Amino acid sequence: MSRSLLVYGGSGALGRALVAHFRSLNYNVTSVDFRENEEADANVVISREDGAAELQVAGPRIASAVAASLGTMKVDAILNVAGGWAGGNILDEDLYKNVSLMLSQSVNSSVIASRIAAAHLKEGGLLTLVGAGAAVSGTPGNMIAYGLAKAAVHHLVKSLASNGSGLPEGARTVAILPVTLDTPMNRKFMPDADFSSWTPLSEIAERLQRWSENSDAVVSGSLVKIVTKDGKTEWINV
Amino acid sequence: MSRSLLVYGGSGALGRALVAHFRSLNYNVTSVDFRENEEADANVVISREDGAAELQVAGPRIASAVAASLGTMKVDAILNVAGGWAGGNILDEDLYKNVSLMLSQSVNSSVIASRIAAAHLKEGGLLTLVGAGAAVSGTPGNMIAYGLAKAAVHHLVKSLASNGSGLPEGARTVAILPVTLDTPMNRKFMPDADFSSWTPLSEIAERLQRWSENSDAVVSGSLVKIVTKDGKTEWINV
Numbered sequence: 001m002s003r004s005l006l007v008y009g010g011s012g013a014l015g016r017a018l019v020a021h022f023r024s025l026n027y028n029v030t031s032v033d034f035r036e037n038e039e040a041d042a043n044v045v046i047s048r049e050d051g052a053a054e055l056q057v058a059g060p061r062i063a064s065a066v067a068a069s070l071g072t073m074k075v076d077a078i079l080n081v082a083g084g085w086a087g088g089n090i091l092d093e094d095l096y097k098n099v100s101l102m103l104s105q106s107v108n109s110s111v112i113a114s115r116i117a118a119a120h121l122k123e124g125g126l127l128t129l130v131g132a133g134a135a136v137s138g139t140p141g142n143m144i145a146y147g148l149a150k151a152a153v154h155h156l157v158k159s160l161a162s163n164g165s166g167l168p169e170g171a172r173t174v175a176i177l178p179v180t181l182d183t184p185m186n187r188k189f190m191p192d193a194d195f196s197s198w199t200p201l202s203e204i205a206e207r208l209q210r211w212s213e214n215s216d217a218v219v220s221g222s223l224v225k226i227v228t229k230d231g232k233t234e235w236i237n238v
Numbered sequence: 239m240s241r242s243l244l245v246y247g248g249s250g251a252l253g254r255a256l257v258a259h260f261r262s263l264n265y266n267v268t269s270v271d272f273r274e275n276e277e278a279d280a281n282v283v284i285s286r287e288d289g290a291a292e293l294q295v296a297g298p299r300i301a302s303a304v305a306a307s308l309g310t311m312k313v314d315a316i317l318n319v320a321g322g323w324a325g326g327n328i329l330d331e332d333l334y335k336n337v338s339l340m341l342s343q344s345v346n347s348s349v350i351a352s353r354i355a356a357a358h359l360k361e362g363g364l365l366t367l368v369g370a371g372a373a374v375s376g377t378p379g380n381m382i383a384y385g386l387a388k389a390a391v392h393h394l395v396k397s398l399a400s401n402g403s404g405l406p407e408g409a410r411t412v413a414i415l416p417v418t419l420d421t422p423m424n425r426k427f428m429p430d431a432d433f434s435s436w437t438p439l440s441e442i443a444e445r446l447q448r449w450s451e452n453s454d455a456v457v458s459g460s461l462v463k464i465v466t467k468d469g470k471t472e473w474i475n476v
Contacts (some may be wrong), residue, residue, distance in 0.1 A: 012266075054292075055334045055335075055337055056334040056335045056338055059334035089402060089403055090352050090355075090356045090398065090404035091356055092403060095349065096296075096349070096350075096353075097293075098296045098300065099292055099293055099346070100292060100293045103341055103345065107386065111334070111380075112334075115328055115333060115334075117328055118328045138395075138396030138397040138399060138400040138403075138459070139393075139397050139400065140399075140403035141400075141401070141402035141403070144397050144403070144404075147393055148390040148391075148393045148394045148397070149390065150393075151389050151390050151392065151393030152341075152345075152386040152387065152389050153385045153386075154389065155376070155377075155385055155390075156385075157376075157442070158375060158376030159376040159377050159385055159386070160376075160378065161378075163378060164327060164379035165328055165376075165378035165379045166327040166328035166329035166330075191312075218359060
C-alpha cells in the first residue's frame with residue numbers, strides 16, 4: 001500500500017517543496033491551502049472567508065472538507081507548514097492586529113491540523129507543526145506577537161506528545177523551529193542577506209521524510225531547531 | 239504622593255481581594271472589568287460587547303477608556319488577573335471554542351494589560367500577568383487549550399522583561415502561576431477538595447504588594463509558581 005500524507009499549507013513555498021518531494025517518492029499527497037497545488041493528488045481548497053473566520057467557524061468547516069476529501073484513508077504524516085510573520089514590540093501601532101494574525105496563522109492552523117491528525121493520522125504516524133527558534137526565549141524587540149504565538153505552538157506539541165492527548169496510538173508530534181528558510185520571497189525581501197545561513201527547503205523535506213518513515217528517527221514532543229551555517233544544516237533539539 | 243495601581247479584572251474573586259488589600263493601604267486603585275467594583279477609587283467598565291470583540295477592536299477601546307480614566311497619572315503597578323479555564327483534549331467537541339476563549343481571556347487580556355502598562359506604568363513599576371503551574375509542561379489530558387494560552391502568556395512575560403520590549407525603563411514583568419485559588423466559586427464547584435492545598439487570595443495580595451514596593455523582591459521575567467500545601471504557601475521560580 002502506498003504511503004500518504006497531508007500538507008496543511010501545501011501551496012506556500014515550503015508546502016510546495018514538501019508536496020513535490022513526497023510526490024516524487026510516489027506518496028499520495030493531499031494539499032490543504034487557500035489555493036490549489038496542481039502537483040498534489042488531491043486538494044482541499046479553503047475559502048478566504050473560512051480562513052479569516054473565527055476558529056469555531058473555520059475549524060469545523062476545514063475539518064469537514066478534509067474528511068470529505070480523505071474519506072476513510074488514514075495518512076502516514078500530517079505536516080502543518082501554515083504560518084506567517086509580523087514584527088513589532090508592545091508599542092507597535094499594529095500590536096493588536098498582529099497578535100490576532102499570529103494567533104490565527106500559527107495557533108489556529110496548528111490546532112486545526114492537530115484535530116485533523118486526531119481523525120486521520122495512522123497509529124504511529126507523524127504530525128509536525130512549525131515553531132520558531134527565536135521563540136525559545138523572549139522576543140522583546142521586534143517579535144512580541146510572533147513569539148507568543150509560536151510559544152503556544154511549542155506547548156501544543158508538548159501536550160500532543162503526552163499520554164491522553166487524543167491523538168492515535170503511537171502518533172508522534174514534533175515542532176520544527178526554522179530560523180530563516182531559503183524561499184523566493186525571503187530572497188526578494190532580504191536580497192543582501194547571507195543565503196548560506198538560510199535553510200534549503202529540500203533539507204526540510206528530506207528530514208521530515210526520514211522522521212515519517214522511521215519511528216525511531218525523532219522523539220515525540222521534540223522541538224527541533226534548524227540551524228544552517230555556511231550552507232550546512234544542523235537539527236538541534238532544544 | 240500616594241501609591242497607585244490598576245487591577246485588570248478587578249471585579250473577579252482575586253481582583254476584589256487585590257482591590258480591597260491595596261485600598262486598605264491607601265493606594266489609589268483603578269479597577270478595569272465588566273462590572274464596577276465599588277471599593278475601587280475609579281472604575282473602567284468594559285462593555286460585554288467590547289469584551290467579546292476581536293482584539294483589534296477591543297484593545298484600542300479598552301486602552302482609550304483606561305487613558306481617559308487615568309489621565310496623566312502613572313501607576314506603581316498593573317496587576318492583570320483576568321482569565322478563565324476550559325478543559326478538554328484534542329478530541330473535545332468544544333476544542334475550537336475553547337481555544338478561542340482561552341486565547342481571548344488569557345492572551346488578549348495580557349496583551350491589553352501590557353499595552354496599558356507601556357502607556358501608564360511608572361518607570362521601575364510592576365506588571366503581573368497570570369500564567370499556570372500546569373502549563374510549564376504539556377497539558378494533554380484535559381487542558382490543551384488552557385495550556386497553550388498560558389504558555390503564550392509565559393512567553394509574553396519573557397519578552398516584556400527583556401530589553402527593547404517597549405515597557406517603561408526599569409519596569410518589571412512577572413507571571414504568577416497559581417495551582418488552585420481558594421475562591422468561593424472553587425469551593426462551590428469542588429466542595430470535597432482539600433482546601434489546605436488551595437492558595438488564599440490574601441497571600442497573593444501581600445506578595446504582589448511586596449514585589450511592587452521592593453524592586454529587589456522579584457526578578458523581572460520570573461514565572462513564579464504558587465504552591466500551597468497543608469495551608470502553607472511557597473513561591474517557586476520555575
